[in-house]
Amino acid sequence: MNTIKNKQDPKAQSFALKDCALIAISTHRRAKTLKEFRDHIGSLDLDSLYYHFWANLLLPQFEEREYINDFAGWARHGLADTKLAEQLAVLDPTSFNDMEELRYHLLEYIDDRLEESEYLQWARASKQFEFTRAQIVVFDTHTRISKPQEMSNLIPQMSVSSIFYHFIDARRRAPDKMDDFCRWLTFFGETHRHLIDQLSGIDPYFSNLVELRRQVATAFQNHFAEQVS
Numbered sequence: 307m308n309t310i311k312n313k314q315d316p317k318a319q320s321f322a323l324k325d326c327a328l329i330a331i332s333t334h335r336r337a338k339t340l341k342e343f344r345d346h347i348g349s350l351d352l353d354s355l356y357y358h359f360w361a362n363l364l365l366p367q368f369e370e371r372e373y374i375n376d377f378a379g380w381a382r383h384g385l386a387d388t389k390l391a392e393q394l395a396v397l398d399p400t401s402f403n404d405m406e407e408l409r410y411h412l413l414e415y416i417d418d419r420l421e422e423s424e425y426l427q428w429a430r431a432s433k434q435f436e437f438t439r440a441q442i443v444v445f446d447t448h449t450r451i452s453k454p455q456e457m458s459n460l461i462p463q464m465s466v467s468s469i470f471y472h473f474i475d476a477r478r479r480a481p482d483k484m485d486d487f488c489r490w491l492t493f494f495g496e497t498h499r500h501l502i503d504q505l506s507g508i509d510p511y512f513s514n515l516v517e518l519r520r521q522v523a524t525a526f527q528n529h530f531a532e533q534v535s
Contacts, residue, residue, distance in 0.1 A: 321457065321490045323449040323464070326442050326471040328364050330357065335437040340385060340426045343435055344416045347377075350437060352405040356478065357440035359399045359408070363515050364470055374512065376435075377412065384431035390419045398511045400477070442475060454491060454498055455530055461523040466515035473522060474510050487522065501529040 333354055337343035347355075358376040373379040373395045382391035393415045402408040420426055447468070451457050461469075472486040480489070488505050491498040504525040510518050 319452060319490075319493045321451040321486075323447045323451065323460070323468060324471050325445045325447055325465055325468045326475065327445075327467065328357070328361055328470075329441040329443055330361065330438045331441055333437045333439050337435045337437075338430050339428070340381075340387075340390075340416065340420060340431075343380075344413065344420065346437055347409065347412060347416070350409070351439055352409075353441070354437055354439040355405050355409055355412075356399075357438050359397075360470075360474065361438075361440060363474070364467060380431070380433075380435045384433045384435060385426070385429065386432070387419070387423075387426065390415065390426075393419070398509065400509055400511050442471075444471065454494065454501075454526070457487070458523070458526040458530055461519060461526060464519060466519060469515050469519045469522065473508075473518065498529065500532075501525060504529065 333351070335346050335350070337346055362374060362376065373382050373391055375394065375397065378391045378394035378397075381387050381394055385391075394412065397408065397411060397415075399405070399408050402411070449460075451460060474485075476486040476489070477483045485505065488502045491502050491505075505522065508518070508521050508525070513521065
């Protein structure tokens with residue numbers, strides 16, 4: 307990880323707090339069989355892959371953590387294929403270099419399952435899968451944080467959509483896959499290296515956003531408590 311040092315420019319150190327909404331847009335693509343499903347995934351826009359893996363985190367009514375992505379959920383409830391659903395459910399998008407690599411592994415599981423089961427070659431799902439793509443709308447909250455210690459008090463009050471934008475979506479926007487909190491902390495040299503390492507070790511995918519906010523807040527609070535002691 308490259309360290310960015312810029313202690314002369316206060317504006318460079320200021321953290322601009324943003325909020326966001328993830329808008330669902332129909333692709334007009336649908337699948338009723340696993341073969342149709344597989345063919346669509348092979349040529350699907352990356353924004354659509356992103357939506358079906360991450361959007362559920364922003365849905366307050368979403369409670370099914372076992373099949374967290376839409377693909378796994380459809381395999382379980384649409385096709386009634388528990389084996390494929392469990393395979394797709396453990397795909398963690400943060401474990402891959404990019405969405406194309408994630409697509410490759412997604413297709414591998416589906417192809418293997420089609421070869422295993424003659425039934426799935428022709429079986430029709432009880433409910434068709436509708437492919438959706440994501441468009442993120444960003445809002446400036448006009449809140450600016452100049453000191454990392456201030457972030458400790460602010461994070462527990464942040465909306466979960468702010469946490470999503472700064473800790474999850476930021477990794478998609480940055481070539482180095484760094485979240486906004488870690489990037490900001492690098493402006494302070496090596497002072498907060500331990501905190502950066504702690505934040506980098508948090509996997510955002512298998513937690514809901516309330517729990518993720520708690521983990522990020524705890525990392526900040528523990529870091530500054532240790533500095534005081």
